[in-house]
Amino acid sequence: MLPVTVANGRIDGGVPFPGAGRFAGLLRPSTFILAACVLVALWFVAVPVSALFYNAFTEDTGFGPGAFSLDNFVEAYSSWQILGLFRNSFVFAAGTALTTFVLGGLVSWAVERTDAPGAALFHSLALLSFAIPGLLMAMAWIFVFSPNIGWANKLIQNAFHLQAAPVSIYTMGGMIWALSSHYFPLAYLALGPALRVLDVRMEEAGVVSGARDWQVLAKITLPLLRPAILSAMLLLFVLGMSSYEVPRLIGRPARIDVFTTDIQSAIIQTPPEFGVASALALSLLAICIVAVFFYRRATRHAEAFATITGKGYMPTRIKLGRWRWPVAILVGAMFALALGLPLLTLIWQSFFRNLALPFMGSDAPFTLENYRFVLSYPIFVSAVRTSVLLAAMAATIIAGLTLVMAWVALRSLPRYGWILDAIAFTPIAIPGVIVGAGILVAYLMLPIPVYNTIWILLIAYVTLYLPYGMRFASSGISQVHRELEEVAEVAGARLGQVFLRVLLPLLLPVLLAGWIYVFVLSVRELGASIFLVGPGTHVLGTITLTMWEEGGSYGAVAALGVIQIIPLIAIVAGLRWLELRVERRQQAARTE
Amino acid sequence: MLSVENLHKSFQASGGAEVRAVDGVGLSIPGGRLLTLLGPSGCGKTTTLRCIAGLERPDSGRIVIGDQTVFDSARRIFVPPSDRGIGMVFQSYAIWPHMSVFENVAFPLRVARNRRYLAAEIRDKVARALEMVRLGGFERRSATQLSGGQQQRLALARGLVHEPRILLLDEPLSNLDAKLREQMRFELKHLQRTLRITTVYVTHDQSEALALSDEVAVFNSGRIAQRGAPQEIYSHPASRFVADFIGSANFFPGTVSREADGDGMVEVATAHGTFRCRFADKVLAGAQVVVTARPEDLMLYLTPPPDGANALSGTIAGRVFLGDVIDYIVSIGEAELRIRARPEHDFRVRQSVHIGVAPQKCVGLPT
Numbered sequence: 001m002l003p004v005t006v007a008n009g010r011i012d013g014g015v016p017f018p019g020a021g022r023f024a025g026l027l028r029p030s031t032f033i034l035a036a037c038v039l040v041a042l043w044f045v046a047v048p049v050s051a052l053f054y055n056a057f058t059e060d061t062g063f064g065p066g067a068f069s070l071d072n073f074v075e076a077y078s079s080w081q082i083l084g085l086f087r088n089s090f091v092f093a094a095g096t097a098l099t100t101f102v103l104g105g106l107v108s109w110a111v112e113r114t115d116a117p118g119a120a121l122f123h124s125l126a127l128l129s130f131a132i133p134g135l136l137m138a139m140a141w142i143f144v145f146s147p148n149i150g151w152a153n154k155l156i157q158n159a160f161h162l163q164a165a166p167v168s169i170y171t172m173g174g175m176i177w178a179l180s181s182h183y184f185p186l187a188y189l190a191l192g193p194a195l196r197v198l199d200v201r202m203e204e205a206g207v208v209s210g211a212r213d214w215q216v217l218a219k220i221t222l223p224l225l226r227p228a229i230l231s232a233m234l235l236l237f238v239l240g241m242s243s244y245e246v247p248r249l250i251g252r253p254a255r256i257d258v259f260t261t262d263i264q265s266a267i268i269q270t271p272p273e274f275g276v277a278s279a280l281a282l283s284l285l286a287i288c289i290v291a292v293f294f295y296r297r298a299t300r301h302a303e304a305f306a307t308i309t310g311k312g313y314m315p316t317r318i319k320l321g322r323w324r325w326p327v328a329i330l331v332g333a334m335f336a337l338a339l340g341l342p343l344l345t346l347i348w349q350s351f352f353r354n355l356a357l358p359f360m361g362s363d364a365p366f367t368l369e370n371y372r373f374v375l376s377y378p379i380f381v382s383a384v385r386t387s388v389l390l391a392a393m394a395a396t397i398i399a400g401l402t403l404v405m406a407w408v409a410l411r412s413l414p415r416y417g418w419i420l421d422a423i424a425f426t427p428i429a430i431p432g433v434i435v436g437a438g439i440l441v442a443y444l445m446l447p448i449p450v451y452n453t454i455w456i457l458l459i460a461y462v463t464l465y466l467p468y469g470m471r472f473a474s475s476g477i478s479q480v481h482r483e484l485e486e487v488a489e490v491a492g493a494r495l496g497q498v499f500l501r502v503l504l505p506l507l508l509p510v511l512l513a514g515w516i517y518v519f520v521l522s523v524r525e526l527g528a529s530i531f532l533v534g535p536g537t538h539v540l541g542t543i544t545l546t547m548w549e550e551g552g553s554y555g556a557v558a559a560l561g562v563i564q565i566i567p568l569i570a571i572v573a574g575l576r577w578l579e580l581r582v583e584r585r586q587q588a589a590r591t592e
Numbered sequence: 593m594l595s596v597e598n599l600h601k602s603f604q605a606s607g608g609a610e611v612r613a614v615d616g617v618g619l620s621i622p623g624g625r626l627l628t629l630l631g632p633s634g635c636g637k638t639t640t641l642r643c644i645a646g647l648e649r650p651d652s653g654r655i656v657i658g659d660q661t662v663f664d665s666a667r668r669i670f671v672p673p674s675d676r677g678i679g680m681v682f683q684s685y686a687i688w689p690h691m692s693v694f695e696n697v698a699f700p701l702r703v704a705r706n707r708r709y710l711a712a713e714i715r716d717k718v719a720r721a722l723e724m725v726r727l728g729g730f731e732r733r734s735a736t737q738l739s740g741g742q743q744q745r746l747a748l749a750r751g752l753v754h755e756p757r758i759l760l761l762d763e764p765l766s767n768l769d770a771k772l773r774e775q776m777r778f779e780l781k782h783l784q785r786t787l788r789i790t791t792v793y794v795t796h797d798q799s800e801a802l803a804l805s806d807e808v809a810v811f812n813s814g815r816i817a818q819r820g821a822p823q824e825i826y827s828h829p830a831s832r833f834v835a836d837f838i839g840s841a842n843f844f845p846g847t848v849s850r851e852a853d854g855d856g857m858v859e860v861a862t863a864h865g866t867f868r869c870r871f872a873d874k875v876l877a878g879a880q881v882v883v884t885a886r887p888e889d890l891m892l893y894l895t896p897p898p899d900g901a902n903a904l905s906g907t908i909a910g911r912v913f914l915g916d917v918i919d920y921i922v923s924i925g926e927a928e929l930r931i932r933a934r935p936e937h938d939f940r941v942r943q944s945v946h947i948g949v950a951p952q953k954c955v956g957l958p959t
Binding site for chain 2 (some may be wrong): 199201202204205206207208209210211212214219220223224226
């Protein structure tokens with residue numbers, strides 16, 4: 001806020017950017033805060049990316065980067081394998097975007113546009129899906145559809161007396177399905193709001209102009225939704241490109257390599273090929289940045305579309321009549337198949353020591369031995385402690401940092417705010433694997449002794465989830481009317497007091513929601529952690545992966561998964577409760 | 593041209609209660625006329641319009657457009673809105689933001705079912721429709737670049753381009769600012785008269801209704817309270833609701849003390865003296881009635897009013913200067929009157945005044 005001066009008995013607000021006071025204006029405290037924010041955010045975002053660039057374009061000596069060289073690119077891109085890598089990554093990401101769009105589109109249509117029952121339940125289920133770590137989803141689908149151990153395959157084989165397993169998860173289709181079943185709720189969450197705010201008058205105007213229903217759908221509804229559809233697909237494409245868990249667990253045994261797994265393989269080689277990994281990472285980064293660029297353009301147009309819907313808006317839902325229940329059951333079945341089935345499999349398996357087939361008679365004894373084993377396993381206990389501690393620290397740092405950044409961007413210096421916004425949003429385009437690899441190579445070169453400590457993981461998590469924190473903080477601040485701060489200033493409060501006594505209490509629910517969101521994401525994280533854990537710093541994701549690949553019993557791995565999922569689901573349920581409270585408060589404020 | 597018979601439509605309100613939005617509405621207008629459905633929000637006027645358009649399916653009743661029965665609950669007829677040959681302008685305009693101005697207007701022609709329009713024909717018709725609403729030359733613009741008033745005119749062009757049998761307008765001017773609204777009101781009236789298109793116009797603004805309509809139907813909680821020409825409704829309100837909703841009115845409750853004399857004047861004894869007034873129907877002595885008088889029909893005097901007028905006296909309690917007129921609040925005992933006067937003679941607050949009103953200007957209503 002600008003200083004208010006009283007002169008000649010008149011109260012004059014300061015002019016935002018007066019020509020004469022240009023330099024005086026730049027010396028205000030908020031300018032320093034802005035500069036500090038930009039530096040901190042830049043440090044987190046720019047250091048790993050520039051380290052990748054540096055390593056990609058220099059000679060890999062084995063003792064750090066050497067002279068300028070393009071050898072890494074030659075080595076990374078000269079074999080025919082690279083074509084397969086591009087193709088696999090594209091097919092996997094595009095397939096995921098398409099599948100999630102179809103499934104998520106159906107859910108959002110049923111929930112937002114029809115009177116099918118269960119809308120609130122489906123919405124909550126969609127949010128809960130976010131509590132499940134991707135690694136465990138991939139594991140669970142292997143338990144279901146692996147040609148060797150998958151129970152669904154056994155079931156079908158027995159029923160139809162087949163020799164070979166009918167379905168294999170170890171295919172491109174299996175990979176796409178495993179990721180889509182986890183991410184389709186995200187497609188719903190991205191498409192739902194667009195369907196909700198779509199003004200039905202737009203469609204009615206088409207109908208009274210003489211258009212048939214399919215003409216309205218093709219010429220009005222779909223074009224109006226195009227920005228939302230496009231942005232949802234691009235977002236899921238980027239998530240597919242960035243996905244590490246499914247390619248690692250399912251793609252690698254199937255010899256279907258994508259960028260994320262190939263980058264990781266290059267780094268774990270002896271000696272590690274940092275240069276080649278960096279050169280590969282730049283391609284992945286470029287693809288994601290281009291996609292995110294178009295994503296932002298699409299969402300910007302979405303806002304332009306939304307603003308011209310006028311008053312008199314009355315949501316009219318399609319009355320399905322006798323199709324109400326069939327539609328609800330179809331959507332429910334989708335959730336059951338995509339999320340219920342893998343979860344149930346995991347829970348079932350966790351009660352048996354050896355491979356167990358749900359829904360089939362088994363003479364193996366039901367046991368709690370797996371849980372007893374996992375809970376008394378020292379590495380697991382220390383990983384829980386590390387993960388929770390790290391996630392809490394990352395969430396706290398992000399909440400504080402993004403609160404200040406969003407405030408500076410929106411309120412204090414709105415003219416330069418976009419710089420902060422852009423920096424904070426950039427990591428959305430940087431896959432976890434790249435953040436991990438980038439931080440690894442960066443801090444091997446920098447004289448900051450964080451390697452092999454939990455601090456290097458903390459840096460990675462803060463970088464990765466900065467955009468999410470920023471989104472929560474910006475939307476929170478833009479919903480607090482500026483006059484609430486101004487009246488405190490007029491009443492004599494200083495900047496710090498306005499912040500602590502007005503802004504913070506008003507924003508607390510939103511900040512808490514953002515905190516929980518980042519906490520859950522950090523606990524789930526694997527793609528970056530895989531590069532950064534050391535012998536003494538295991539996190540949940542990495543020990544689960546180790547146990548899976550290096551032969552824990554099936555039961556113990558499943559129990560390890562269930563122990564992670566249950567508290568996460570409880571936390572996300574808490575987040576949902578908090579969001580409902582915020583929504584209710586906003587509605588109350590709007591109707592006043 | 594359009595007739596609506598005994599229309600009923602109920603909604604399930606949140607909480608399960610049944611709301612009778614439209615409760616036995618009957619309407620008819622000859623071709624080329626403009627009918628206004630006027631009433632406060634929630635009175636059923638918009639629901640009636642949406643039933644005529646086919647966007648709502650009535651529970652029962654009959655709707656005929658031209659010679660086509662588009663809805664008849666008894667014969668189970670329901671013609672979908674796309675086949676009713678109507679044009680409609682929404683309150684929010686519902687201009688499609690993904691289409692240019694040209695494409696917005698061309699849409700009804702492109703989806704037309706009775707015939708295929710050639711590209712040249714479409715170009716020609718769209719140009720004429722845009723010319724009509726003074727948007728000629730805007731064809732290539734994106735619809736989102738238009739101002740509120742231009743969007744409103746664009747919506748009108750889209751509603752007229754396919755030469756519909758009737759034009760339905762749902763509060764088309766309510767999103768415009770006051771000056772623009774007045775200007776558009778004249779343009780709309782001029783356009784409707786020129787094209788002689790049968791029009792149903794929904795509004796909650798009484799001055800809009802009076803200015804535009806050939807006929808006004810005043811709605812009150814799902815029913816039609818009164819139908820008639822604007823003049824007639826203004827000067828002969830049939831109920832206290834209509835008198836109050838159209839313009840504003842002062843009310844004097846009382847008892848009929850003498851039945852109609854040779855001039856048709858009835859005498860009513862009120863707390864403020866005896867009033868002579870007109871009644872639409874015959875009333876008997878002793879009936880409980882209310883006498884209404886419009887603020888602009890009450891005259892302020894320094895001396896008692898001339899003979900023959902209904903006379904009152906009171907004190908000025910407040911005044912608001914509005915430029916061409918002054919609004920006074922005058923206390924008469926316990927009650928207060930609203931009086932609108934020309935500013936030639938200025939009365940001050942707390943000044944004692946005499947009030948007179950011609951018996952012809954007083955309308956008696958049964959309570």
